[in-house]
Amino acid sequence: MKIYSPKQIYEADKATIAKEGIPSYNLMERAGGYIYEWMHKRLQGQQVPIKVFCGIGNNGGDGLVVARLLLKNGYNVDAYIVNCSDKRSPDFLKAYDELKSASKKWPELIKKEEDFPAITPNDIVVDAIFGIGLNRCPEDWVKKLFVKINDSKAYVLSIDMPSGMYADRGLQKDDVIIHSAFVLSFQSPKLAFFLPETGKYITMWDVLDIGLDPEFLANTETDTVLIDKPDIQRIYRQRPQFTHKGMYGHSLIIGGSYGKMGAIILAAKAALRAGSGLVTAYVPQIGVPILQTAIPEVMVETDNFNGKVFEEIDFQTEANAIAIGPGMGTDEKTVDAMSAFLKAQKAPIVIDADALNILAKRPSLMEQVPDLSILTPHPGELERLIGKWDDDFDKLEKTAKFAKKHNIIIVIKGAHTITVYDYKLHINTTGNPGLSTAGTGDVLTGVITGLLAQGYHPMEAALMGVYHHGLAADIAINQYAVEGLIASDVTAFLGRAYMDLFAKPEHEQQQ
Known part of the structure; x- marks a missing residue:
């Protein structure tokens, strides 16, 4: 609309x-x-x-x-x-x-x-x-x-x-x-x-x-559009009968640090639930037993240092889509590792959480971010990136200019998540206050990455990912209520969100 x-x-x-x-x-x-x-x-x-x-x-x-x-x-x-x-x-x-x-x-x-x-x-x-x-x-x-x-x-x-x-x-x-x-x-x-x-x-x-x-x-x-179910139905790609996991992309999620391995677990599992054929988590060595136990479906790579944070990002996985940031921390060694990582990237990546804070800490790194990369900040992370704003309209204008300058997509998380690209605003229509809980942003990162790995255009992945993330939460609160919703519940209901996309309204089913 x-x-x-x-x-x-x-x-x-x-x-x-x-x-x-x-x-x-x-x-x-x-x-x-x-x-x-x-x-x-x-x-x-x-x-x-x-x-x-x-x-x-x-x-x-x-x-x-x-x-x-x-x-x-x-x-x-x-x-x-x-x-x-x-x-x-x-x-x-x-x-x-x-x-x-x-x-x-x-x-x-x-x-x-x-x-x-x-x-x-x-x-x-x-x-x-x-x-x-x-x-x-x-x-x-x-x-x-x-x-x-x-x-x-x-x-x-x-x-x-x-x-x-x-x-x-x-x-x-x-x-x-x-x-x-x-x-x-x-x-x-x-x-x-x-x-x-x-x-x-x-x-x-x-x-x-x-x-x-x-x-x-x-x-x-118009410069602003409301994204609802018909828009997502047009984006969705139905799978043919004769397929295999290799046809649906390999997602690589980079993140985790001592005490924060939960973030990358949430993101990696969400990438699987979004439909990625393969998912690998790249974590510090301390995270290997945690990941292998928590998500047996996910493969794990590590750096070559036996520390609590990243000192390098050097992986062998040939990924179709990469996300970086969940639980990663902002240690100076990690900042240097991310700097080297960005210089080697050509395809769009998903940047969230601590990776966003690293960009804010070292603004020159923005020049290394590939075109059409997807940044998913909450309001605090956004402010650290673009600076303070006078009001919400000023925030949107500053965000649009920042996204245009760097040719990136910015997903402003909130009650009505707004995806900004090329001076156009896309307002999401799903989601509820239950998403105001730890880890739901990591789930969104995983969903978007999983879609990107399947070959969706970055804007399609961002819009569909935000919509599905919110829709899964809308379905989940019927069981858990907004106060009882946790991030892993959103992941668990991503499949139901796919089902809802083409479900007939109840009155049509009765007829």
């Missing part, structure tokens, strides 16, 4: 108006009508108090249309105009006139804190104040209204975006955002929904198709 920028949505509005030969107000009526139908389907005429707060732009006009339709159909509605400016959009004014013509219950004007109405936990609040049009910090009295709505504990339905949230920049120190129980987003979700700083203000969201020109939307390229 494409995620359109505010500018692209405005252009889509214009294209639709021109193609259909309609006034722009018709789009407002259409959008308001869809919102009303969404609400009516769930409320079925219940006389719950509904308070509609409208700004003075087109988002506010949408709210006025909703208020009119709710009143017309017998709902208990009060509408309020948040008078945050002297400028009113022409379509807002038309929607205002239509509401006054249809009902004796005219909207109340709010110009200061003393005008705020009482809001109770039993109310439904429709937030139609700003939407995607917000481009400056609201006045203090408007922010106090936001606080009042948040403190009321009313159920909040926001139109297009929660008011106070910007569509294209992060939060500033004194910003206030309305906390939305549900957001009805026009045509596509917004990037801000998936970022840690802003996404926390939204409990749930849905997309309303308001009938913008489909040809224009199809032909409009």
Whole structure:
């Protein structure tokens, strides 16, 4: 699914108006009508108090249309105009006139804190104040209204975006955002929904198709896309009947150190579960009995030193894909060993954990990282690589520039893992808070490496690996709950994730 920028949505509005030969107000009526139908389907005429707060732009006009339709159909509605400016959009004014013509219950004007109405936990609040049009910090009295709505504990339905949230920049120190129980987003979700700083203000969201020109939307390229099951189905390669292990690649996982052999065990086993035909773990000598006991399916190579950390990386395995970093440590000898290792690499590799920290410790090594390599940092590792950022949008911009400069793929791990390459963002749709536990990043490294070994393009391996990793966790929590999930559970459910990829929905199975 494409995620359109505010500018692209405005252009889509214009294209639709021109193609259909309609006034722009018709789009407002259409959008308001869809919102009303969404609400009516769930409320079925219940006389719950509904308070509609409208700004003075087109988002506010949408709210006025909703208020009119709710009143017309017998709902208990009060509408309020948040008078945050002297400028009113022409379509807002038309929607205002239509509401006054249809009902004796005219909207109340709010110009200061003393005008705020009482809001109770039993109310439904429709937030139609700003939407995607917000481009400056609201006045203090408007922010106090936001606080009042948040403190009321009313159920909040926001139109297009929660008011106070910007569509294209992060939060500033004194910003206030309305906390939305549900957001009805026009045509596509917004990037801000998936970022840690802003996404926390939204409990749930849905997309309303308001009938913008489909040809224009199809032909409009976006910098951000949402990755879901159909995208992964297109990537997946079905295996023929007559095959053998040699056809599915040899993964080499480099890592481990004294006390941290678990990381490479998790990564190596995940590479197997992802479908790699062969897997070899390259570890310090102290790790041999541990690996051979923990995973009999995995082969083991070691360095030539009998120490607790790597002093060299010199393997004989002819691998189709290599990952480096899980549990490896950042000892100075290991840093030197990795430096020599990188100089010999030509094909894309997967770089995680301590290998990322080594790159941050010695930035010149980035010049040795092969093109299209996949880096999988968590936020702390990312900051050490690219430096501090001002907000989540700044983080994405800095990450995109860093990835472009070095021609690499960066997987930013998080609640909505974002894969960045060539200035394009790919937002994952699977995963849950159960993944916030030790070792799940090592599992992801193994999954991506296993896919890369099978011949998937690095971007395909990254996207499919992230999706499957999250999907396995989503399936696993049905058995373990989010609190009980551990990294090895994710590996155990990777096979179920493959099965789910082409499973028919339950209602189709029943039919």
